[in-house]
Amino acid sequence: MVQKIYKDQDLPMGDLGQIGLAENGRLILDESDLQALLSGSRTGMLKLQNITADGATIDSLDAKLSLRQNDRGSLDLLVHPVYREASYPEYLTDSEAESLEKGAEVNLEKIINDHGVKKEVLVEFDKETREFIITDTEKVLVPDMVNNEYLSLEQKERYRKGKEVELSDGTRFQYAGGDARGVRANKLALIASVIVDGGMSYLLYKGLNAMFGQKHDPQKADVYSKGYYQALEDMIKKNETERPANRRNESEQIRAYTRSGYSR
Structure with missing residues (x-):
């Protein structure tokens, strides 16, 4: 699962400005790509314009971005262009x-x-x-619950190792390091829960890509279980308790996303 590991104020704004994604202290980046960066994942494919580096200018470049903490504790911006040939690590045959x-x-x-x-x-x-x-x-963040269902130790280990995990409600998901959301599933959305300092932290993932080598079933991908909706309500209640000033707008945005019927 994906959770913020970097802070907005620590973003390398100078580097982002050099590739046209920041101007006058303001980011020019989609929210989904920003969240991918802050969670340690890669963004989706971006078309970078007028890139300046080492005195040279590149008119256009298709690439993904990620962040990495350096020895000084600050963040470096990594650019992942499209390579002509893949170079694999020496420990692979x-x-x-x-x-x-x-x-x-x-x-x-x-x-x-x-x-x-x-x-x-x-x-x-x-x-x-x-x-x-x-x-x-x-460093893979493994959830304690998904769709209000506790994961067993075996399921947690499978997830950590990038293997498919299936819940009793039929939801299947898998860690995906190259995906901006860090997870793929047979559903368009799921809710992961992580126990933090004795309390529960909820993470809503939406717009998920299908499992590797598969396509979403148009009749099932947007139909969710009773456990999913229970986790959704628990998340909304927690948000309203912690941020009462914003609770109306935030809760309505969350509720508006998934209003299709649930499957038993």
């Missing part, structure tokens, strides 16, 4: 890299040696940029 590129495998779990420390990583392939994506599985 030729056949493993080919399987990811062709979509025969959604992801691969590998144990690597990172400066003398063994680390478990998930390797995916971004077909849009032709780039291999490496995710430290320890």
Whole structure:
């Protein structure tokens, strides 16, 4: 799941300005792409105009963006253009890299040696940029509940390792490091809950992409379970309690998104 790990005020506005996405201290970026950056994910594909770097100017470039914290604690802006050829990490075999590129495998779990420390990583392939994506599985935020249903230890471990998880209500979802929302599902929306400091934090994901290699079922993707709507109401109540000044507008926006009937 995706949750903010960076703050708005820490964004590298100078770097964003150089690629035409910030001007006079104001961001020129869609909300969904901003949330992707703040959560540590990649944005969707962007068309960058009049990029200036090292004295050179590029008229137009299709690329995705992400952020990475440097040794000084500040954020660096990473640009992921479309590569002509994919260059895979040395710990993948030729056949493993080919399987990811062709979509025969959604992801691969590998144990690597990172400066003398063994680390478990998930390797995916971004077909849009032709780039291999490496995710430290320890940094994947695993939900405690989805659609008001607690995940078992086995389900949590499956999610962390990029494997498909299915709920009793038929909702299927999977971690996706290359997706701007960080998750794919057989539904257009789901609600994840994470226990933080003894309380419950709710995350509404909407406009989700379909599971890898699949398409959304137009008759089922926008039909939600009773558990989903219970989680939705719990989230609205929590928002109203914590932010009473904004509760009317925010609650109405949330309610307006999903008003189709639920399935039992």
